[in-house]
Amino acid sequence: MRINVKELIAKGKPVHLQESMDLSGLLGGRQDLLSFGELKADLSARADGEVAVVEGTLTLHVTMECSRCLGPAEERLTVPFRESFTMEPASADSGGEQDELHQITEDFAELTPYVEEAVWMALPFVPLCKEDCKGLCPECGTNRNERECGCSTERIDPRLAGLADLFKDTTEDP
Template sequence: MNFNIRELMSKDTTITFDQSIDMNRVIEGRPDITYISPVKVELVVRPEMGGVIDVRGELNAELKLQCSRCLTPFAKSYVIPFHERFKLADSPEEAEADEDFEFVSEERVDLTPYMEAEMYMNLPYAPLCDEDCQGLCPTCGNNRNDKPCGCSNEKIDPRLAALQDFFKKD
């Protein structure tokens, strides 16, 4: 998905992108994400005053993940808003001065790296099948969401273990 900044500014037209792209590179090295569907991209690219190109829209993807607490596989849909503003940089100093724009040195802009970065930043750090997921029992390994196991998971500080029976009466 490319556009030419000078051409868009001179014609004062709007471009729309409505297509699906492969973003499997985004999930490489993530064992907790097993699948990402082709990402449906809906973007509107329009010129603004001052040589700025505004790109807005959203990215839609279906992911198959593994819960970080109970290791259960689950699927989740993500709708990620996308907004970037591009401007042609006349000099390197200008690019460092303003953080409101993505300054580019080439007239042709490829949106794919920006979309991949946005998708990557919105992936869950530790995916959960449910906010109230109980996870696995550290003693027996049972999934506590399915049924309680009854294991005592009370941790006693080993330095105080000798005092455990101190207050017990015979």
């Protein structure tokens, strides 16, 4: 996926890009991804002076492993996308704006690496199958979303566990 920056700036007419991308090379090796669909990119490019601005949304359906119950967590990612490109050399007075402006040396700007980066950063760090997922029982491993296991949920700080045993001995003696 690429745009002709030189032509876009010269004509000053916006360009609409709608493409699908296969992300198998990018996401194929991830262990936490159970499946993923094709990326749909709906972008528009416009000239802003000597800068080409590409913005829009990226949409991707992913199925990941829930971080609590290990079941499938399906999510439709809608990722905002905005990148700016210029053919002009960097100037010293541009300051912080330069960090967001990509200088290119040819007529075309290749968008694929920027799209891939946006998708990579948008993947959930802690995917959940649902907001109130109860997870797995730490004692028996039962999925608490499906049924209750009956295991004790009382938590005792391991540093104080010895004190709990001390109090049991004094209450049992008559």
